[in-house]
Amino acid sequence: MRTDCIIYTILGLLLIALLLGSGCTQTPAATGPSEIKIGVVASLTGPASTTGKDIWQSAELAADEINARGGVPVRELGRSLPIRLIPGDDESTREGGMKAVTKLITQDQVSVLVGGYSSAVVSAHQSIVADNKVPYIISGASSSAVSRRTDLDTSYMFFHRPNTDDSAEASIRFLTEVFRPAINAKFGFSGDRKLRVAVIYQDSPFGKGQLDAVKALIPAKNLPIEIVAEEPFKMGESDFRTVLTSVKSKNPDVIYAVTFLNELVPMTQQARRDVGLNTVIMAIENNDDPDYYSGVGVYGEGMIMESRFSPYAVPAGSTEAATRKFLSDFDKKYGGFAGMMGAATYESVYVAAAAIEQAGSLDRAKIRDALATIRVPQMMEIMKNGTIAFSPEFRESKFDLYVVQLAMDQKSGEPRPVIVWPESLKAGEFSIPDWYTPGSP
Amino acid sequence: MDGGIAVLGQVAFWGLYSGCIYILLATGLNLIFGVMKVVNFAHGEFLMLGTYITFFFFVISGFNPYLLLFLSIPILIGAGIIVERLCFRPILGTGKLNEIFISLGLIYIFQNGVAMVFTDEWRSMKSPFADLTIGIGPIQLPLDYIIIVVITAIILVGLSVFLDRTTTGKAIRASSQNRRGAMLMGINVERMDMLTFGIGAGLAGAAGTLWAVSGQVFSPYMGSVPAIKGFAIIILGGLGSIPGAIIGGLAIGMVENFTAFFLGGSWKDAISFILLIVVLLVRPTGLFGEAGE
Numbered sequence: 001m002r003t004d005c006i007i008y009t010i011l012g013l014l015l016i017a018l019l020l021g022s023g024c025t026q027t028p029a030a031t032g033p034s035e036i037k038i039g040v041v042a043s044l045t046g047p048a049s050t051t052g053k054d055i056w057q058s059a060e061l062a063a064d065e066i067n068a069r070g071g072v073p074v075r076e077l078g079r080s081l082p083i084r085l086i087p088g089d090d091e092s093t094r095e096g097g098m099k100a101v102t103k104l105i106t107q108d109q110v111s112v113l114v115g116g117y118s119s120a121v122v123s124a125h126q127s128i129v130a131d132n133k134v135p136y137i138i139s140g141a142s143s144s145a146v147s148r149r150t151d152l153d154t155s156y157m158f159f160h161r162p163n164t165d166d167s168a169e170a171s172i173r174f175l176t177e178v179f180r181p182a183i184n185a186k187f188g189f190s191g192d193r194k195l196r197v198a199v200i201y202q203d204s205p206f207g208k209g210q211l212d213a214v215k216a217l218i219p220a221k222n223l224p225i226e227i228v229a230e231e232p233f234k235m236g237e238s239d240f241r242t243v244l245t246s247v248k249s250k251n252p253d254v255i256y257a258v259t260f261l262n263e264l265v266p267m268t269q270q271a272r273r274d275v276g277l278n279t280v281i282m283a284i285e286n287n288d289d290p291d292y293y294s295g296v297g298v299y300g301e302g303m304i305m306e307s308r309f310s311p312y313a314v315p316a317g318s319t320e321a322a323t324r325k326f327l328s329d330f331d332k333k334y335g336g337f338a339g340m341m342g343a344a345t346y347e348s349v350y351v352a353a354a355a356i357e358q359a360g361s362l363d364r365a366k367i368r369d370a371l372a373t374i375r376v377p378q379m380m381e382i383m384k385n386g387t388i389a390f391s392p393e394f395r396e397s398k399f400d401l402y403v404v405q406l407a408m409d410q411k412s413g414e415p416r417p418v419i420v421w422p423e424s425l426k427a428g429e430f431s432i433p434d435w436y437t438p439g440s441p
Numbered sequence: 442m443d444g445g446i447a448v449l450g451q452v453a454f455w456g457l458y459s460g461c462i463y464i465l466l467a468t469g470l471n472l473i474f475g476v477m478k479v480v481n482f483a484h485g486e487f488l489m490l491g492t493y494i495t496f497f498f499f500v501i502s503g504f505n506p507y508l509l510l511f512l513s514i515p516i517l518i519g520a521g522i523i524v525e526r527l528c529f530r531p532i533l534g535t536g537k538l539n540e541i542f543i544s545l546g547l548i549y550i551f552q553n554g555v556a557m558v559f560t561d562e563w564r565s566m567k568s569p570f571a572d573l574t575i576g577i578g579p580i581q582l583p584l585d586y587i588i589i590v591v592i593t594a595i596i597l598v599g600l601s602v603f604l605d606r607t608t609t610g611k612a613i614r615a616s617s618q619n620r621r622g623a624m625l626m627g628i629n630v631e632r633m634d635m636l637t638f639g640i641g642a643g644l645a646g647a648a649g650t651l652w653a654v655s656g657q658v659f660s661p662y663m664g665s666v667p668a669i670k671g672f673a674i675i676i677l678g679g680l681g682s683i684p685g686a687i688i689g690g691l692a693i694g695m696v697e698n699f700t701a702f703f704l705g706g707s708w709k710d711a712i713s714f715i716l717l718i719v720v721l722l723v724r725p726t727g728l729f730g731e732a733g734e
Contacts, residue, residue: 046662049561203707233706236666238658241455242701249448262563266658273571273656274583275451295565295658 032077033362035084038063038352039104040345041115041125046092047236047262048117050291051341055115055139057334058342059085061326062349064333072353075360083353086110090117094124101125105132111362112137112355114348117341118260119143119205120235127152135368137352139344140286142167143209147394156364158371159396160348160388162285162308164209165217170401171282171306172217174421175254176225178403178430179280179304183253186432196439198229198252198279200243200267202259207232210258210284228252228439235260240267244275251439255281265295272299278437280304288404289339293414300406300415302433308381308399309344311337313417315382315402315425323380347379351388371395382425405430447579452702453695458586458655460694461593462488465648466667467674467686468600469641475617475681476630476637479529480540483547485668487517487642491649492659493555496566499653506568506654507588513646521642525635533634548665555661563658571656589651596647597687600640604683613637617681666710673717679727688728692716 040059043052063083066072071080088104090097097116104110105128113129113136116122122141129136130153137158141147144163147154162170180195199214201207211230218225229250231243244267247255255271257264264287271277281303288307293300307313314323326346330338338346351374356362359370372395376388383389384398391398402425404417418428470484494513499506528547532539573584604610615623616633624630648667653659674693678685693713700712720728 045556045561047563047660049660050563203705231705233701234710237706237709238663239455239459240706241458242452242698243706245448245451245455246702249445262658262660265563265565266656269565269656274586276574276581291562295563297567 033081036072036074036081036112036353036356036362037084037086037108037110038349039086039088039101039108039110039113039115041088041090041097041101041104041113041122042345043092043117043121044087044089046090046096048092048260050261051117051286051289051339052089052092054289054339054342055117055345056085056087058330058338058346059114059349061330061333062346065329066350066353072356074356074362076362083349085349088113088115090121090125092118092121094121097121097125098128101128105129105134110134111364112352112367114139114352115345116140118235119146119209122146123149123205126154126157129156130154133368134364135352135355135371137348137371139348140341141206142286143205144213145205145209147396154395156368157395158351158390159394160344160351160390161397162399162401163396164206165213166399167285167306167401168210168213169217170403171256171284172214172223172225174304174306174403175256175282176223178421179254179282180224182430182432183436183438187438189438192224194224194226196226196228196251196253197256198231198247198250198254199227199256199258200229200231200233200240200247201257202235202263203232204235207258210256214256233263235263237263238266240270241274244271244277248275248277248279252279253439255279257281257283259283259287261287261289261292261295264292268296268303269299272435278435279439280433280436282306285309285340285401288417289341290337291339293406293416297414298408301408302431302436303406303415304420304430305404305406305417306401307340307404307417308401309340310404310417310419311339313404313419313427315419316427317382317425318386319378319380319382326380343380347381347388350379351376400425402426403430449702450578450580452698454580454582454586456695456698457590457691458694459698460691461589462648462652462667463670463674463694464687464690465593465596465644465651466671467678467690468597468683469644470668470671471675471678471681471683471686472613472637472644473641474675475683476613476620477525477529477533477634479533479638480537480544480672481529481547481641482541482544482668482672483524483551483664484544484641484645484671485664485666486548486551487521487645487664488649488652488667489555489659489661489664490520490551491517491646492653492663493559493649493661494646495650495653496564496659497559499566506566506650507592510592510647510650513650514643517646517649518639518643520646521639522635524642525638529638530631530634552661552664559661561661563660565656565658566653567656568654585655589655592647592651596644600644600683609633609636670710670713673713675727677717677720677727682727685728 042055067082071082073080088100116138117140119141147159283305285307355370359366382400403421405420406415409416420430491513495509570584574581612628674689678689701709
């Protein structure tokens, strides 16, 4: 009996010592988080998964680089923390995006969100972000209707991309300043002949945003452009033959195509190959992706595209070294080239890290305030004033955009882009393709 | 292209091409429903498998992709037989809910399986005849699409001959018309189920090959929309009716393309279901369906 008492007393003392000891060793970790959680909203499955993979891998590359340098200093905690990325697969759908963002915010308790591609998908989960007040650096969703909506509080959302007005303005400026004079000269058209533009657009906020921007720009700047066709198509469409037949009957000089990558490839192929539409297609920046060049093949030769980051056409100047390093590091890690959405998300992770460092805290409100005033030197994409900063009213960053033209590369058997506009960035001259036929005189 | 007639002729041709893919898909679906009364929502995945089988063998062999029909159809027949034996036979007659959930599960299995092997990137392939066109009056028709229409017609004639003239075909029709009566007459209806499911999957595989050869892009997730259209077609044409599936497929192909031409591409999918509703209001059993189906 007495022996039992001694044993139980010793065991009890050992237990108390163990608990106290474990408490002592756990104390430092219990004072704060051990990592910074950043949610990456990307279409990892579904029709936009090619771009989604690009977004995730580029974010991962940025986080690895930051962590290799010791992480992000957080003043309030008195130490640096590593970044842990958490994927949020929006499944290329509005519902999938809502589900993913809800999980990232409520279950994973992320400090910041980055990513977001489709305007339609992002617009569906904006209310969740607004309600939970989580800073969100959106690298896609170019529709101005997404960044400038007034039905909910967008003050926690920061848009690191040109909006549809910006990209439409760059494209239309190129068509007016370069394309129209070139066809007038080549085909002997009179100087007052209006350029005949057919707009084929995705029936989504992204597509409608571009169409509205183009239609508003022409009368506002009194441009010599006539919209001869407005043809919508549903998101994910792969059969454009009838729409292209309709466009062909309107005799356009150029097709302004507002598409995703998986739509532009069949549209370009079907235009040239099936419908015999020998008209140049002007595409939007989100298609400047290695998969477009490999997918479109010979039918891409001579086509043009507004861009802000091109895997194969690196503008000379202050961003060249950073771009080449990013492309090389991405190739080493994943094999292949990153696209524009990857570059924008890579930069977004760095901007998020800079905002956390500036805020000195993982508090979402403080990070949001830091983002509102942040000034990060431009990285790969050429920014206005050389700085990534968000405008006060709608929190949009501003880019210097350019236009590329595709020329066949015999070595790879694929077309490759050459920057042909603006003057300050161009690496080659725009030329009318041999196969091109203009619209009605 | 000169004149409105030529443009409309071109649109009609695109409608005929779309109709061919729909016909092959819906005929297989209707054949399966006619005999087994099974609703297989994963039927579009057979089409998707057909595109990837064609793509895979095209890349490794370099054969003319039309010849690959002789591979995609038998492989899909085999896949259909396996799916019927493993998935649908055990639950046959246990209720529609089980069939629906089995087929939904199959959709995820096929999609993720193909995505694991081929990744989920969009792919396309180029037919050796891709740049050849044939002029018929003022219309320039790509040779590939003419071949696709001809191949579809040959497959349908072959199917018709098989069902009408062979003992096995007659047994399938008998099983479709009266399952219990067929059993009493000594027909092994379970064997007919297996065969029918295989033929249905094979037809979807043929549609997949023709889809890929036509230059359309494909991905592991591409099967759902054509499958939904396939269901709309068999309801439109009449459940269990092969001629109904052919007329319905053609009608949907034409209506979709003329709607895209006149109203814009946004209406392309919606019009299929508007047409379906209108037909069901006028004729609830579909164009060729019989009461009781």
